[in-house]
Amino acid sequence: MNKAVKTAITPTRAENYPEWYQQVIKAAELAENSDVRGCMVIKPWGYAIWENMQRSLDAKFKATGHVNAYFPLFIPKSYIEKEAAHVEGFAKECAVVTHSRLEAGPDGSLIPAGPLDEPLIVRPTSETIIGATYAKWVRSYRDLPILINQWANVVRWEMRTRLFLRTAEFLWQEGHTVHATAEEAQEETLRMLDVYADFAENQMAMPVIKGRKTDGERFPGAVDTFCIEAMMQDRKALQAGTSHFLGQNFAKSCNIEFQNENGQLQHAWTTSWGVSTRLIGAMIMTHSDDDGLIVPPQLAPHHIVILPVHRDEASRAAVQTYCESLRAEIAALHYAGRPIEVAIDGRELRGGEKAWSWVKKGVPLRVEIGAREVASESVFTARRDTGEKRNLSRGHFVATLPQTLQDIQDNLLARAQAFRAANTVELDSKDAFYAYFTPENKAKPEIHGGFALAHWDGSAEAEAQIKKDLNVTIRCIPLEDNGNGAGTCIFTGNPSKQRCVFAKSY
């Protein structure tokens, strides 16, 4: 109390958003930088959130007919070379294994030995190695479709990294499917995009825009790339997931061929789709505040923590017993299809310090139990999302707990939706567009801009120009056009079919 702390996290979002982001991660003990450049250590609290994401996504994949499998970490260099656009996109960021062992050097150091005949690439994505495998599996139309997902790590040698948002190694899932027809593959591509959007909104409480990428932003080797785009609290866009219709590009380069009902040999149609630990970054930047992380109940490792408050030794045993029985009662309840996760924090810490540690970790509900609560059969409870503190009868608290968690979940989504709506504008002139995306203070840019919905005629020149001038990109061409149909391109004056989403992005 003596310490005049206004917020648990310094700096605040308004003061320095990127630094705030780093401090939230640190304070919540989600992850830290490792000794390996660009690679992070995901700590237990962060990994538990990832496990919850995995569990939920995995169930959705299974429910849409997919099964899991695992493919190698290493890809022969020649495989990557097969697809021209793919090489172009990934060659610059591949880790390459060239030797198979180490030998003692003259000064006691180890030097690589046993050069490989063909270097191996550490997978940046697995289209080529999985495609090569599928080529062996597919003979007949009866072998199709193949609907497989893998949970894996991938490596992309990024120049500049940020925890969760862009790391050299990251965890993800990648679905790779093979179909007999283009239509079926296109349906699959959009089905999985819907799965991602459903997960983002209902589990992460993060509203997203589903859309199609422009030619310039498309996945290397894809015919069509679809994405979900979310708005972070600095109003920048984050691509939260992608689903690609690969056409026959990889089927041709990997030789995935089958005989159709008429006995004709033809190339198959493939898709791939993925989301990564970047979603944790998205969750942080969507919901957290100046007191730290806020985890949506659906993803929270603990839904609720019980903090025993021991004021004197006389009541200690009674408080402890009360906490234990409350925990047992809560643990028997269910929320969102799983038992409510409840923990008692019995650490020998001061009350304030202990409470703040859970605020910073973003636990949805905190309960403090002392002699007063024991005496009156009540609980003192605080919501992380609103900060609201209440004294409730124990019976009422327990009976309404699942609903309270859902209220928090709903509130987070509603809050994020309102934020996005408040920072989304329709712009109808190039001047207004440039004004919207230009900071008032160029030396120390304030948080400005947001999502701009504007007409664009498909001109790659205009797309390149705004990227150069403003660092603004077309995030996507929305699948659901709520921007009232056709109009005029604000850059060229040519006709435009619909508005696109423009924003600065991560």
Next chain:
RNA sequence: CGGGCCGUAGCGCAGUCUGGCUAGCGCGCUUCGUUCGGGACGAAGAGGUCGGUGGUUCAAAUCCACUCGGCCCGACCA
């Protein structure tokens, strides 16, 4: 790969320009005491190859050379 900055305790830093007592400070950590319902206070402790190698010197965290690593700005980023 170009331009700039920085490596001193777990973290954040001072000291380097102008070489000189036993290398300091804050936070954190350990122990004890008093405290405890929203981030306590006091006392006593532990913790350092000053990024590395070589050189100059009676003497190097400090000066010189080389080298390794990191950060920022560019370029790059499904």
